[in-house]
Amino acid sequence: MARQSTTSDVFNAVGDLHRREILDVLAARESTVGELVDRLGLSQPQASKHLRVLREVGLVRCRTKGSSRVYRIHGPSLAPMRTWLTQLTESINEHYDRLDDYLATMQSTTTSPPESEIRT
Amino acid sequence: MARQSTTSDVFNAVGDLHRREILDVLAARESTVGELVDRLGLSQPQASKHLRVLREVGLVRCRTKGSSRVYRIHGPSLAPMRTWLTQLTESINEHYDRLDDYLATMQSTTTSPPESEIRT
């Protein structure tokens, strides 16, 4: 059978370093494609294509200003990631099996006692 | 030129839905490969391969117990994602240009004034 269609989502979009870099820049200030190209050293088509991916998952939006396009980040679209990460972390902290960690810690370092703090 | 080597990192590992599902299960309790296969409806090789990716980026660890392997999640390896997400969010909140949002809001809804709260 074939590969599962990725139906590009936020997680996927953020999986690419160049796209994260674009988001980093846009988080500080909205920018035109040309500015991103200069700032990040991307080729122009490369930038346009990554911006398209980001646009399609809702992470950025753009408006036309003169003959160029100004992109800005759309924070709320990060929600699925934030939610997943938060819930995962909560679940980890909640179900953490201290015995396992105790054993693992004993196995590696016999000198210091295992930390009993909340895990992150 | 060729495609940039992905040097699989945490962001990439988490980009796949099946791997996120594996992490979801492991966040609640450590499990053997077989348990993951049953629980998630994956094929056995599929599970092993995804677990390998997760292992290589440090998101899971395993130990041998009898003839099977028990995998557990390793929370701290999520740090890069948490850090990135947090800093991005902070940057967004810090540099948010209220005028833009005001205009955008005015354009879509002329009835309610723009929210002046911190963005998420």
Next chain:
DNA sequence: TTGACATATTCCGATATCGGTATATAATGT
């Protein structure tokens, strides 16, 4: 309209990724 500039899209080649099937490896029990 024509030209200049900015951006988007198309086409292409190289490669990465995913899933399936078959097989190898490891641990246990008889």
Next chain:
DNA sequence: ACATTATATACCGATATCGGAATATGTCAA
């Protein structure tokens, strides 16, 4: 040693992804 169970790996085919080069589209100015 042999069989059984559990997991990992190798191999393969289909497809997705990325980057580059060339081209199309859109906007403005003269």
